Amino acid sequence: MTVLDDIIAGVREDLHARTARVPLADVRRAAESAPEPLDVVARLRDPRLAVISEVKRSSPSKGHLADISDPAELAASYAAGGAAAISVLTEQRRFNGSLDDLDAVRARVDVPVLRKDFMVDEYQFFEARVHGADLVLLIVAALDDAQLRSFLTLTSDLGMTALVETHTAEEVDRALEAGAEVIGVNNRNLKTLDVGLATFGALAGRIGSDAVKVAESGILTAADVELVASQGADAILVGEALVRHGDPAAAISEFMAAAERGIR
Numbered sequence: 001m002t003v004l005d006d007i008i009a010g011v012r013e014d015l016h017a018r019t020a021r022v023p024l025a026d027v028r029r030a031a032e033s034a035p036e037p038l039d040v041v042a043r044l045r046d047p048r049l050a051v052i053s054e055v056k057r058s059s060p061s062k063g064h065l066a067d068i069s070d071p072a073e074l075a076a077s078y079a080a081g082g083a084a085a086i087s088v089l090t091e092q093r094r095f096n097g098s099l100d101d102l103d104a105v106r107a108r109v110d111v112p113v114l115r116k117d118f119m120v121d122e123y124q125f126f127e128a129r130v131h132g133a134d135l136v137l138l139i140v141a142a143l144d145d146a147q148l149r150s151f152l153t154l155t156s157d158l159g160m161t162a163l164v165e166t167h168t169a170e171e172v173d174r175a176l177e178a179g180a181e182v183i184g185v186n187n188r189n190l191k192t193l194d195v196g197l198a199t200f201g202a203l204a205g206r207i208g209s210d211a212v213k214v215a216e217s218g219i220l221t222a223a224d225v226e227l228v229a230s231q232g233a234d235a236i237l238v239g240e241a242l243v244r245h246g247d248p249a250a251a252i253s254e255f256m257a258a259a260e261r262g263i264r
């Protein structure tokens with residue numbers, strides 16, 4: 001069993017408990033009356049590098065990263081620093097996140113918010129909408145082609161945007177084939193947790209320029225940002241470097257400046 005299988009087993013158990021409390025029909029109805037999501041793709045296509053800044057307390061690879069007693073406050077400093085979107089981990093068992101964190105962040109900032117979780121059931125998409133998410137994450141390694149297509153359709157039917165996450169050439173091809181508009185390359189292998197910044201560079205060309213390209217994970221320094229920007233990243237997804245930084249707003253501005261150097 002890989003780490004990914006293990007995480008998903010926990011996600012399914014927690015999901016089961018929530019469905020028992022609030023049935024699908026109820027979340028579906030609530031999603032219908034939720035406010036319209038923000039248009040994310042246009043922002044990500046901005047010629048400047050988009051920094052998707054993540055609220056993450058811990059992870060299976062790194063253990064405890066930061067306490068984050070006030071996720072809304074952290075999100076506010078991300079927005080002040082120029083974050084294009086804010087990613088909020090809502091998985092509880094391994095990442096110590098929650099839908100309460102998502103609610104707190106949503107209530108505080110006007111920038112688009114990503115519900116970062118392991119999406120394996122349609123219930124979670126309605127739930128994401130009810131909690132104000134503009135974006136959801138679809139991990140290709142965790143889905144078969146039929147699920148990938150139907151979740152992409154559901155995401156857009158709900159007015160949200162999908163960040164479709166890949167890690168191999170085969171997954172990039174599956175994402176493109178399914179019609180993904182925003183494709184992430186995770187530099188971390190979710191099955192082994194190994195990180196290598198070279199993954200993005202190796203796959204960026206395969207994605208081409210029709211889809212928005214997001215370099216995810218393992219981006220720690222301005223030099224890392226310069227590298228992925230030079231390899232064609234439209235956006236970066238950064239967690240650890242920001243949650244551990246004393247001044248996350250300054251770190252985001254520094255990353256955006258580094259990207260300018262990479263693009264030139």
Ligand SMILES: O=P(O)(O)OC[C@@H](O)[C@@H](O)c1c[nH]c2ccccc12
Pocket residue numbers: 054056116117165186216217218219237238239240241
């Ligand atoms: O903390 P980092 O190395 O900057 O990584 C952020 C983000 O890419 C990472 O949290 C992530 C990428 N894809 C995921 C899927 C599930 C959980 C977490 C992730």
